[in-house]
Amino acid sequence: MTRYYCTACGYKFEPKTDRVPQVCPYCGRRGTLVKEGSAQDLLNELDEMDDG
Numbered sequence: 001m002t003r004y005y006c007t008a009c010g011y012k013f014e015p016k017t018d019r020v021p022q023v024c025p026y027c028g029r030r031g032t033l034v035k036e037g038s039a040q041d042l043l044n045e046l047d048e049m050d051d052g
């Protein structure tokens with residue numbers, strides 16, 4: 001099971017569906033979720049999401 005981690009609030013969870021979650025179920029932010037344990041993906045996300 002894939003675990004996801006919210007870079008905005010730090011919430012971790014396992015979605016029950018195969019779909020990649022787009023919105024954090026805890027803080028409601030969009031585009032902040034990354035696969036837990038994937039540091040490279042996290043860096044890529046941060047680089048793309050650089051909005052200040």
Ligand SMILES: [Zn+2]
Nearest residue numbers: 006009024027
């Ligand atoms: Zn969150």
